[in-house]
Amino acid sequence: MLQQLQNVGTEKRRRPLSLAFASTPGHLRAAQALRYKVFAEEMGAALKCREPGLDQDLFDAYCEHLLVQDDETGEVVGTYRILPPHQARKLGSYYADTEFDLTRLQHLRNQFVEVGRSCVHPDYRNGATIALLWSGLAEYMQRHGYQYLIGCASMSLADGGHHAASLYRKIAEAAYAPVEWRVFPRCPLPLAALDQKIPVMVPPLIKGYLRAGALVCGEPAWDPDFNTADLFVLLPMQRIETRYAKHFLR
Numbered sequence: 001m002l003q004q005l006q007n008v009g010t011e012k013r014r015r016p017l018s019l020a021f022a023s024t025p026g027h028l029r030a031a032q033a034l035r036y037k038v039f040a041e042e043m044g045a046a047l048k049c050r051e052p053g054l055d056q057d058l059f060d061a062y063c064e065h066l067l068v069q070d071d072e073t074g075e076v077v078g079t080y081r082i083l084p085p086h087q088a089r090k091l092g093s094y095y096a097d098t099e100f101d102l103t104r105l106q107h108l109r110n111q112f113v114e115v116g117r118s119c120v121h122p123d124y125r126n127g128a129t130i131a132l133l134w135s136g137l138a139e140y141m142q143r144h145g146y147q148y149l150i151g152c153a154s155m156s157l158a159d160g161g162h163h164a165a166s167l168y169r170k171i172a173e174a175a176y177a178p179v180e181w182r183v184f185p186r187c188p189l190p191l192a193a194l195d196q197k198i199p200v201m202v203p204p205l206i207k208g209y210l211r212a213g214a215l216v217c218g219e220p221a222w223d224p225d226f227n228t229a230d231l232f233v234l235l236p237m238q239r240i241e242t243r244y245a246k247h248f249l250r
């Protein structure tokens with residue numbers, strides 16, 4: 001069964017939602033089905049699926065899976081997967097290691113918690129669902145005493161990369177990590193060949209990370225399977241402003 005943490009009502013559908021960690025194979029499969037719906041069917045990602053209709057990879061078995069569930073239907077409508085440091089050591093890497101050289105952050109790895117595969121069902125994309133997921137992440141970090149939240153924040157390459165290049169330039173001007181925390185993409189987005197000056201809006205998820213105090217640690221990597229440009233984002237928990245801490249942990 002799901003380990004229920006808290007309930008809220010959504011703004012859009014006005015249904016009660018529960019925040020939980022998956023504790024059965026069935027709940028994990030529901031999260032994987034939602035990921036497939038969003039990443040493959042909606043975004044066109046070329047996923048290598050062992051089972052039709054499920055987004056699965058080798059990281060899933062080592063992660064904890066945070067879920068938002070519609071209490072009226074039982075449907076999983078939002079998810080994040082969480083890879084703590086002891087599980088990353090068992091696996092041999094974080095997901096971010098597949099996209100970036102993290103050598104300069106080696107001394108922090110024992111305090112890294114990686115989040116990824118975040119997605120929300122189209123009918124539930126509102127402030128309540130996202131805030132519920134984030135409150136679960138914040139509670140997890142606080143409960144276990146981890147100091148750094150990391151992840152790969154994705155930007156669409158639907159226009160060939162110009163939007164992503166401009167978005168990276170805009171974000172880097174405001175929230176670039178110090179040189180000792182820089183990472184290096186294994187498959188870099190060719191920034192020099194792209195227009196980096198078109199007007200862009202920062203996506204809500206990335207904007208939320210930055211407002212909480214996250215830093216962008218290097219140039220974007222190109223993920224050909226998802227056809228996205230990914231930024232390595234690092235959020236030291238001590239940087240979270242008081243007002244955001246109160247919001248996420250209430």
